[in-house]
Amino acid sequence: MERTYEELKNQMAMIDEFIETAYEGMAIVDEKGYITKFKYEKLLGIKEKDVLGKHVTEVLENTRLDIILKTGKSEIGDIQVMNGKEMITSRIPIHRDGKVIGAVGTVLFKDVSEVKYMADYIENIKTQMKDYKQEIKRLNQAKYSFENIITQNQQMQGLIKIAKRAAETHSTVCITGESGTGKEYFAHSIHKASPRRYGPFVRINCAAIPKDLLESELFGYAPGAFTGASNSGKIGKFELASGGTIFLDEIGSMPLEMQSKLLRVLEEREFERIGSNQKVDVDVRIISATNEELRALVEKEKFREDLYYRLEVVAIKIPPLRHRKEDIPLLVKSMLNVMSATYEAPIKHFTEEALLKLQDHNWPGNVRELRNVVESAMNMAQTTEVGVTELPEHIQQIPIVTLHDDERIVVEDSESIQTGLKYEASSLNLKSNMEELEKALIIEALVRANGSKTRAAKYMGIHRTALYKKMAKLGMDV
Ligand SMILES: Nc1ncnc2c1ncn2[C@@H]1O[C@H](COP(=O)(O)OP(=O)(O)O)[C@@H](O)[C@H]1O
Numbered sequence: 001m002e003r004t005y006e007e008l009k010n011q012m013a014m015i016d017e018f019i020e021t022a023y024e025g026m027a028i029v030d031e032k033g034y035i036t037k038f039k040y041e042k043l044l045g046i047k048e049k050d051v052l053g054k055h056v057t058e059v060l061e062n063t064r065l066d067i068i069l070k071t072g073k074s075e076i077g078d079i080q081v082m083n084g085k086e087m088i089t090s091r092i093p094i095h096r097d098g099k100v101i102g103a104v105g106t107v108l109f110k111d112v113s114e115v116k117y118m119a120d121y122i123e124n125i126k127t128q129m130k131d132y133k134q135e136i137k138r139l140n141q142a143k144y145s146f147e148n149i150i151t152q153n154q155q156m157q158g159l160i161k162i163a164k165r166a167a168e169t170h171s172t173v174c175i176t177g178e179s180g181t182g183k184e185y186f187a188h189s190i191h192k193a194s195p196r197r198y199g200p201f202v203r204i205n206c207a208a209i210p211k212d213l214l215e216s217e218l219f220g221y222a223p224g225a226f227t228g229a230s231n232s233g234k235i236g237k238f239e240l241a242s243g244g245t246i247f248l249d250e251i252g253s254m255p256l257e258m259q260s261k262l263l264r265v266l267e268e269r270e271f272e273r274i275g276s277n278q279k280v281d282v283d284v285r286i287i288s289a290t291n292e293e294l295r296a297l298v299e300k301e302k303f304r305e306d307l308y309y310r311l312e313v314v315a316i317k318i319p320p321l322r323h324r325k326e327d328i329p330l331l332v333k334s335m336l337n338v339m340s341a342t343y344e345a346p347i348k349h350f351t352e353e354a355l356l357k358l359q360d361h362n363w364p365g366n367v368r369e370l371r372n373v374v375e376s377a378m379n380m381a382q383t384t385e386v387g388v389t390e391l392p393e394h395i396q397q398i399p400i401v402t403l404h405d406d407e408r409i410v411v412e413d414s415e416s417i418q419t420g421l422k423y424e425a426s427s428l429n430l431k432s433n434m435e436e437l438e439k440a441l442i443i444e445a446l447v448r449a450n451g452s453k454t455r456a457a458k459y460m461g462i463h464r465t466a467l468y469k470k471m472a473k474l475g476m477d478v
């Protein structure tokens, strides 16, 4: 008995405390309307002990608690004027065995302007949410489509055809090609041509994300999943891409451990955020890209074979720019158009010689490198004509070699182009040219060594007897 009494007393104290803090004001009346509890001291300056047992209509201005007792119906969020102020109040009847045995009145906001403030605040948050959602949508959208892939190369046109057909299906596509060949352009284009085009396009660069973070980037984590985890948890790229496409760029750099996890997710078509056991459906099309062929990585045991088969349902292998040099003039023209539109500058064009120079370069950085060269040359040019001299040094240096029908080889280097002189390559023969070079080096070394062959040999990093032999062979005076 004593324990129950103590517990009850504690509970009452807790309820009192709750009433004191939860509401700005509150009154409880019995079934006839007499006050049994009254917490209005802070708001109206009336002490509870002065009003206990009084009828509520004598104490509270504009009260409707007496009416509630008769109607038995709640009135939530009503405006009630007390002390000349509009307050937001609620009145709730207390039922027991189907009869009204009392009523509770509470003040939710002691000033209508507070409600307005709250409403504005919520409205504001709602607008911000909308803005952020739009921003997220904008950031996760495909930017390029097949029209942006400029090419007249047959192999490329074949690839575009395959990619367009794959776009209509749900198949996973794997794009390979050297860096800068346009893998990302293809990925965007496939998404844009697919039935998922109105969904998000989300890219993740598997090579740029530290190993330990890759899993949470891909699959997200639950609130408080690990120390340092954000309180609100984090959405992963797979969830973000739901209904759309996920582009796993540089998949060849994905650690083996992560490959196993990815494979499991693809097989089960569902996953959990880290630290959660709630299943999330995988509703994404997967496009991956890599500059190393996955097949080769499988052979080196750096890539799981089973994952490779899942990813490379459709394979698109983009040839490097040096294997489709006929695209260069076309690409340059399209790039110049885009750039002049961006800079609002007049459209420039490359001279025939400059275009030839570009076609003689090897383009290890592919179309990306070409873009940079075109942009810098365009900015260098004083007129609307972009010539050889505007090209970067290393591209100017390459002699233009023309093979004539009569098998004459004509070499034009940047100097001869500037002076208008062309010279016929007396010989591109490696051996005779090497001999000339060796002779020149030996003479230079002998001059510096004041004629001492021992010292000259030392300068050249060879033995003295080797120098003698070389000189004899080259027909030099020993
Ligand atoms: N076919 C193309 N037509 C026009 N521009 C291209 C083409 N391919 C690549 N580019 C240009 O080259 C850059 C690199 O392309 P990207 O798709 O990022 O290459 P990758 O992903 O293979 O490294 C792009 O920003 C774009 O400017």
Ligand SMILES: [Mg+2]
Residues within 6 Å of the ligand: 180, 183, 184, 249
């Ligand atoms: Mg790329």
